[in-house]
Structures are given as structure tokens and as C-alpha cells.
Amino acid sequence: QVQLVESGGGLVQAGGSQRLSCAASGSIFGIDVMGWYRQAPGKQRELVAAITSGGITNYVDSVKGRFTISRDNAKNTVYLQMNNVKPEDTAVYYCRAQASWAIYWGQGTQVTVSS
Numbered sequence: 001q002v003q004l005v006e007s008g009g010g011l012v013q014a015g016g017s018q019r020l021s022c023a024a025s026g027s028i029f030g031i032d033v034m035g036w037y038r039q040a041p042g043k044q045r046e047l048v049a050a051i052t053s054g055g056i057t058n059y060v061d062s063v064k065g066r067f068t069i070s071r072d073n074a075k076n077t078v079y080l081q082m083n084n085v086k087p088e089d090t091a092v093y094y095c096r097a098q099a100s101w102a103i104y105w106g107q108g109t110q111v112t113v114s115s
Contacts, residue, residue: 002026002104004095009109012085016113020080022095022106033098034071034078038091038111045094049080062088085113 008020024031035050049059049069057069068081078095090113095106 002028002031002097002099002102004097004104004106006093006095006106006109009093009111011112011114012082014085014087014113014115016085018082018085018111020082020093020095020109020111022078022080024076024078024097027099028076028097030099030101031097032100035096035098036069036078036080037094037096038089039094039108040088040091043091048093050096051078082111085111087113087115089113 003025004022006020006022012018032053033050036048037045038048039045047060048063049067051057051069051071066084071078090111092108092110094108097104
């Protein structure tokens with residue numbers, strides 16, 4: 001089992017910055033890809049950014065150049081640095097961990113961007 005705990009959500013003004021953190025615990029040795037997803041009201045959950053254990057990253061087009069995903073393997077933590085946020089970034093952000101045997105999700109953290 002893997003437990004994921006997100007933190008860092010909240011209210012931020014448009015154009016501002018916010019950093020999300022996701023700490024993993026449990027059977028973390030088998031985790032390869034970690035990522036951030038988001039779900040806005042009335043919309044499907046979508047991938048925001050992902051990072052492999054080797055540091056290869058992938059972003060949805062709408063956040064490229066604004067968001068940065070990083071990973072501290074020593075701390076078993078993945079981060080999402082969000083810069084120049086926009087109202088359309090408002091959503092519940094979920095951390096996801098992909099292991100060879102299962103996929104795990106965090107409980108989600110709300111990010112609200114005010115215009």
C-alpha cells in the first residue's frame with residue numbers, strides 16, 4: 001500500500017504562484033511515475049503534469065511554461081510549482097502514484113484562483 005498526502009492548496013490571485021506538495025509513504029520502492037491531476041466542477045479529471053523516477057516530465061499544453069513538476073526521491077515527495085496561475089486553473093488537484101502493481105491517489109487539495 002502507498003499513502004499520498006497532498007498539501008499547499010488554497011486561494012491565490014490570478015498571476016500569483018502556489019506550490020503543491022505530495023508526500024508518499026508505505027511501499028514506495030515500486031513507484032515509477034508520479035503525477036498531478038486536476039478536476040474542475042463539471043469536468044473530467046485531467047493530467048496536469050507527470051514525472052518519472054528518472055526525472056522525465058510531461059505537461060498538459062495549458063500549463064506548459066507556467067507549471068513545473070519536480071521530485072525529491074530522498075523525501076519521497078513530488079511538487080507542483082504553479083506560476084502565473086489563471087482562473088481556469090481552479091480545480092481540485094490530486095496526486096497520483098503509479099507502481100508496478102497498482103495506482104494510488106491522494107485525497108485532493110483545492111486550488112482556487114481569483115480574478
